[in-house]
Amino acid sequence: MRTVTYKGLTFEPYINNNTISERINEIANSLAQKLGPDEKPLFLCVLTGAFPFAADLFRAYPYDAEIAFIRLKSYEGTGSTGVVKQVLGLSENIENRTVIIIEDIIDTGNTMVKLVADLKQKNPKQVLIATLLFKPESLVADVKPDFIGFEIPSKFIIGFGLDLDGMARNLPDIWVLSEKHDE
Ligand code: IMP
Ligand code: MG
Numbered sequence: 001m002r003t004v005t006y007k008g009l010t011f012e013p014y015i016n017n018n019t020i021s022e023r024i025n026e027i028a029n030s031l032a033q034k035l036g037p038d039e040k041p042l043f044l045c046v047l048t049g050a051f052p053f054a055a056d057l058f059r060a061y062p063y064d065a066e067i068a069f070i071r072l073k074s075y076e077g078t079g080s081t082g083v084v085k086q087v088l089g090l091s092e093n094i095e096n097r098t099v100i101i102i103e104d105i106i107d108t109g110n111t112m113v114k115l116v117a118d119l120k121q122k123n124p125k126q127v128l129i130a131t132l133l134f135k136p137e138s139l140v141a142d143v144k145p146d147f148i149g150f151e152i153p154s155k156f157i158i159g160f161g162l163d164l165d166g167m168a169r170n171l172p173d174i175w176v177l178s179e180k181h182d183e
Helices: 017-036 051-060 112-122
Strands: 003-007 009-015 044-045 067-074 079-088 096-107 126-135 147-151 176-177
Touching: 009 067, 017 051, 017 126, 044 051, 044 112, 051 067, 051 147, 067 112, 096 112, 112 126
Parallel strands: 044 067, 044 096, 096 126, 126 147
Antiparallel strands: 003 009, 009 176, 067 079
């Protein structure tokens, strides 16, 4: 089987780029159907991991929209540190606007809960969550994503924006940590 290796860990193919692209187009259409042509939502890309998803989703969205970026961090290596800190803030005025948070993955949900709470203090019209990946078994926080690309088991994945300590974000496909071990 084709594999890739980062930091001594082996990853197997999991979701290929065509499948990802098709799903992103479906999400863009669902969003357009929900919001209609006049809503002019603000896509809020959570850096760094969500940028490939955000770029594709934003371009597939058929109506007027804006995009902004925010950076948060809660992860080191392959396990959550549980600490969510905002590194790069939002300068756009979101009062009375529809904000669509664009995330790469929701794992424990701690990142999303903190972000949604921060945004709601700025009186948006509504906050929607679009996540490319969702690990429902890992969820500890009270979060319900409005748009989900793929629901996956609680396995560590890389590629299409997702990283292992900064590496592998540029892989066009998504790869999963191999559970096979050499004897
Ligand atoms: P949460 O706060 O636990 O939901 O963590 C969300 C963040 O953890 C994501 O935005 C990712 O940066 C990171 N993360 C969670 N699961 C994975 C994974 O399987 N691979 C790479 N990063 C992950
Ligand atoms: Mg992230």
